[in-house]
Amino acid sequence: MAQAWETEFGAEGGLFRSLRSACAADWAAYTWHPFVRGLSDGTLPLPAFRRYLIQDYLFLIHFARAKALAVFKAESVEAMRDKAEAIRAILAETTMHLRYCEGWGIAEAEVRATPESAETVSYTRYVIDRGLAGDILDLEVALAPCTVGYGEVALRILADPNRRTEGNPYQSWIDTYADPGYQAIAKAAAARIDALGESHGGQARFAILGSTFAEAARLEARFWQQGLDAAEGHMASYETARR
Numbered sequence: 001m002a003q004a005w006e007t008e009f010g011a012e013g014g015l016f017r018s019l020r021s022a023c024a025a026d027w028a029a030y031t032w033h034p035f036v037r038g039l040s041d042g043t044l045p046l047p048a049f050r051r052y053l054i055q056d057y058l059f060l061i062h063f064a065r066a067k068a069l070a071v072f073k074a075e076s077v078e079a080m081r082d083k084a085e086a087i088r089a090i091l092a093e094t095t096m097h098l099r100y101c102e103g104w105g106i107a108e109a110e111v112r113a114t115p116e117s118a119e120t121v122s123y124t125r126y127v128i129d130r131g132l133a134g135d136i137l138d139l140e141v142a143l144a145p146c147t148v149g150y151g152e153v154a155l156r157i158l159a160d161p162n163r164r165t166e167g168n169p170y171q172s173w174i175d176t177y178a179d180p181g182y183q184a185i186a187k188a189a190a191a192r193i194d195a196l197g198e199s200h201g202g203q204a205r206f207a208i209l210g211s212t213f214a215e216a217a218r219l220e221a222r223f224w225q226q227g228l229d230a231a232e233g234h235m236a237s238y239e240t241a242r243r
């Protein structure tokens with residue numbers, strides 16, 4: 001039987017599912033990364049999560065810029081409005097993110113003073129570059145691993161037999177993405193890819209779109225990995241525990 005997350009996003013035969021299955025190994029390495037498993041069972045070292053949270057603030061800012069580019073690349077005034085609304089929501093999220101960081105003992109000044117890591121720069125600028133060089137489909141395909149991937153990550157955690165709910169320090173993070181409101185956003189992003197695939201020659205462009213999608217998935221995996229790398233002192237025991 002198919003797992004819940006396999007049938008939840010995009011339509012069968014649609015472009016989103018084709019892109020995902022064309023890079024199945026990279027996709028699984030991203031959506032079931034050791035960082036994600038650590039969130040699920042609550043064993044992720046705190047320094048790993050803190051590092052991730054700080055860089056995620058910087059990520060969100062550039063994600064908003066990528067959505068601004070999507071306003072520019074949109075092909076209808078309705079689509080422009082939708083993207084503009086997404087920018088507003090993401091900018092509101094940056095403020096909430098700073099409060100969330102404070103809850104984890106990271107002062108706003110520290111978040112703001114932290115430079116972007118190589119992982120953050122490479123992922124965000126890659127997405128923006130795909131959008132600058134191409135059309136709205138190239139950009140949406142580069143953005144999809146972010147938006148849809150986090151929806152899938154949450155569903156994988158919910159289905160995880162090793163999941164810890166009682167006293168899991170990361171429950172609030174999990175709740176954010178398991179929330180029906182967020183799941184609807186992730187589904188809509190996959191549906192947009194399917195629709196653009198139909199209207200913009202997705203099959204004929206599959207070689208390039210597939211490489212964009214796979215690259216973004218790999219960059220997402222490296223984004224998690226930077227968290228684990230920051231917790232190296234804790235990692236020897238963490239890795240042993242994972243085996």
Ligand SMILES: Cc1ncc(C[n+]2csc(CCO)c2C)c(N)n1
Pocket residue numbers: 056059060063086090146147150185220223
């Ligand atoms: C590295 C990284 N990748 C994806 C997300 C998820 N995300 C980023 S912006 C946004 C709003 C949806 O359009 C969502 C869900 C994240 N936070 N950090």
